[in-house]
Amino acid sequence: MKLNRTSFSAAAVLLASVALPGISHATVTVLGWPGGSEETALRATVEAYNAQSGIADADKVELLFFNRDGFFDKLQADMAAGSNAFDVNLVATYSVGRYAPYMEPVDLGADAGKVFGESVLKTMQFDGKQYGVPTDLSLHFMYYRKDLVDALMQDNAAKKKYAEIAKEHLGKDLQPKDPDSWTWDDWAATTLYFSKQVNSESPVRYGTVLQMKNLLFNMMVFQSLPRSYGADWMDKDGNVTVDSDAYRTGLELYKKLYDAGASPKDSLSYEYAETNAAYGAGQAATALQWNAAAADLTNAEKTPAVAAVTGIVAPPAGPNGRADHIHGLGLGLNKNAKNKEGAVKFLKWLATEDAALLYARSRGSPALAPDVAAKVSKERPDLVKLGEFASQYGYVMNGATSANALSIYELQAKEFTGYWAGQQSLEDALAHTKTGMQDLLKK
Amino acid sequence: MAIVNRAEGRAYLTPLVGFLLFFLGFPAAVNLVYSISTVSFETLRSPSLSGFGNYAAVLADREFWGAVSFSMRFGVLTAVAECLIGLFLAVFLTPLLAKRSYLMAPLMLPLMVAPAMIGLMYRLVLHEFAGPVPYYLFEWFGDSPAFLDVENAFRTLLVVEILQWTPFAFLLFYMAYAAIPLEVREAASLDGASALKALWWIELPLMLPTLVIAFFIRFIDGFRVFDNVYALTGSGAGGSTTSLSIYIYQAFFKGGAIGKAVAASVVLFLASLAVLYGLNWITGRGRR
Numbered sequence: 001m002k003l004n005r006t007s008f009s010a011a012a013v014l015l016a017s018v019a020l021p022g023i024s025h026a027t028v029t030v031l032g033w034p035g036g037s038e039e040t041a042l043r044a045t046v047e048a049y050n051a052q053s054g055i056a057d058a059d060k061v062e063l064l065f066f067n068r069d070g071f072f073d074k075l076q077a078d079m080a081a082g083s084n085a086f087d088v089n090l091v092a093t094y095s096v097g098r099y100a101p102y103m104e105p106v107d108l109g110a111d112a113g114k115v116f117g118e119s120v121l122k123t124m125q126f127d128g129k130q131y132g133v134p135t136d137l138s139l140h141f142m143y144y145r146k147d148l149v150d151a152l153m154q155d156n157a158a159k160k161k162y163a164e165i166a167k168e169h170l171g172k173d174l175q176p177k178d179p180d181s182w183t184w185d186d187w188a189a190t191t192l193y194f195s196k197q198v199n200s201e202s203p204v205r206y207g208t209v210l211q212m213k214n215l216l217f218n219m220m221v222f223q224s225l226p227r228s229y230g231a232d233w234m235d236k237d238g239n240v241t242v243d244s245d246a247y248r249t250g251l252e253l254y255k256k257l258y259d260a261g262a263s264p265k266d267s268l269s270y271e272y273a274e275t276n277a278a279y280g281a282g283q284a285a286t287a288l289q290w291n292a293a294a295a296d297l298t299n300a301e302k303t304p305a306v307a308a309v310t311g312i313v314a315p316p317a318g319p320n321g322r323a324d325h326i327h328g329l330g331l332g333l334n335k336n337a338k339n340k341e342g343a344v345k346f347l348k349w350l351a352t353e354d355a356a357l358l359y360a361r362s363r364g365s366p367a368l369a370p371d372v373a374a375k376v377s378k379e380r381p382d383l384v385k386l387g388e389f390a391s392q393y394g395y396v397m398n399g400a401t402s403a404n405a406l407s408i409y410e411l412q413a414k415e416f417t418g419y420w421a422g423q424q425s426l427e428d429a430l431a432h433t434k435t436g437m438q439d440l441l442k443k
Numbered sequence: 444m445a446i447v448n449r450a451e452g453r454a455y456l457t458p459l460v461g462f463l464l465f466f467l468g469f470p471a472a473v474n475l476v477y478s479i480s481t482v483s484f485e486t487l488r489s490p491s492l493s494g495f496g497n498y499a500a501v502l503a504d505r506e507f508w509g510a511v512s513f514s515m516r517f518g519v520l521t522a523v524a525e526c527l528i529g530l531f532l533a534v535f536l537t538p539l540l541a542k543r544s545y546l547m548a549p550l551m552l553p554l555m556v557a558p559a560m561i562g563l564m565y566r567l568v569l570h571e572f573a574g575p576v577p578y579y580l581f582e583w584f585g586d587s588p589a590f591l592d593v594e595n596a597f598r599t600l601l602v603v604e605i606l607q608w609t610p611f612a613f614l615l616f617y618m619a620y621a622a623i624p625l626e627v628r629e630a631a632s633l634d635g636a637s638a639l640k641a642l643w644w645i646e647l648p649l650m651l652p653t654l655v656i657a658f659f660i661r662f663i664d665g666f667r668v669f670d671n672v673y674a675l676t677g678s679g680a681g682g683s684t685t686s687l688s689i690y691i692y693q694a695f696f697k698g699g700a701i702g703k704a705v706a707a708s709v710v711l712f713l714a715s716l717a718v719l720y721g722l723n724w725i726t727g728r729g730r731r
Binding site for chain 1: 484485487566569570571572573588589590591592593596675676677678679680681682683693696697698699
């Protein structure tokens, strides 16, 4: 009996210690973006913050991550329920409007503008108020195989074949070009040339890797194509303009390449990880992918097959020039935070130059002002490209910071993937998207 | 003679009924209120009653019926396949397992893995460049099907579900098959019945209640499938692999249509209840 009682008490203590960790530590809990380079950088930065001598035990930072899949849905449910399980939460440009009612604005101090620049700080603003520290800027790079493109440019027979393929599939007279001056047509012709299904002599199986899974983030990758043809979500008067020629051109080009076998047959189930795996295997000549992948795709230990021969340029150009989707990820203050003072102290520190540089050196992707970025240009050359592309080609669709922006991306994902998979016509896909967007933008 | 009288019976049942009312009845009542209300994340604590508009919206939604169709096909096909394979394994492996019971553990292993993890695992296994299955198909045959493209996704999801849950059906059938009295089999054998005839005319009828229960459990599980389908294909290109559970999840979280999502879940509950009563009637008839 005594043994039973002792065992029971021990089990109760064990359960309590597992289930109620917050009771014993009054800390600042930060809910971060799980997985990938953002988590790695945040862990390293928080470790440095906690190691500082002036930080009281009660203000030390603890990290919390849950699964990336459905992250924003779970976060919304938690915040709407008034959760105080975290003091600082993740926020993104496309979700600022959605989460602002559950957050408090933060004053980051005058120096934050010098570290990040005012335009980058704006990615975390809603109704003119600052809702977060911009920790990572996300945009897209066109990754390509330098060795394959160089070989193509130097081989006259290959150039002839390239021109024949461009004429047959795209109806255009094209010649191979340096990737930094590609239009979307040049890219399409190159991907077709490097696809076994089109050109049996291709040294790789596919010309590109399209991310076509029914997933909102894949829509962000896709939209730079129609955008460079002049696409927008709404015109100046607030009319939804998704049924434009620009969107038609982009959607049709993706379908044409997929149907021709220029991208893996499973592309309709591909997202970030699958794209990295396909390109990293050395069987795809190009990939339009998030900048966050640069650290892995150019790392010889992680991607030995292609790291040394991978080039990076901005997405190709359309008639309206180049366009590169940008959004910021950041950290802001939960309205129901238990330790608001400690949380604000951490956020202000995170907006300092030292913290931003530390974050960058730890594999994060902060958008830094040019003179600050220069201090890490040797370790992180991709951050220089990031700043350059963001300032020259970065865009945000009209309406993409509204409260329902995420739902709009999801609607597009469902309808556009339905068209790419051949389940509905282009006209139906655009009509359904337009109607749905009109409802969502009204709310 | 009754073991306990009515009053004692009620007294014994009171804690269970109280438990069910509190832990199941209360959330069910709240959900019923939500299903006839206009409600959002901001008004979860103050929904306003609005009649049966949510049910009308659900029943008029073509995506809802698409999800019902997917769930129905998925539930029936997986339940039938799992029961048939489980029965086959039970009949043919029982003599072996009687001698080597330790083989039961590896047979049960798929049940130990979380469905979402199974989904992630197969995403890797079937990936054209990272997965071993396409790798060997390319090595041996020079080509590999795209397991998750829009044409093959449904078949792939069926196979993944069947591989994970057949052991459950097998376990039930194994227990039922082993429980058939030895003298029944001996009598059939003495009367000259072949193994196949004994199986068809004696053993299967004796196992019928277990067969029906296994089919019901597997059908309901397949009908409300979520984890591995979502991990493998999301809701599929154009929503092609949207099960009813995924539809409800998307309406609730992604669409913020809480009332509509709850109304759809009430419809799902009522449909499950109808299936339960139907199967209960079949097994009752079998016993009579």
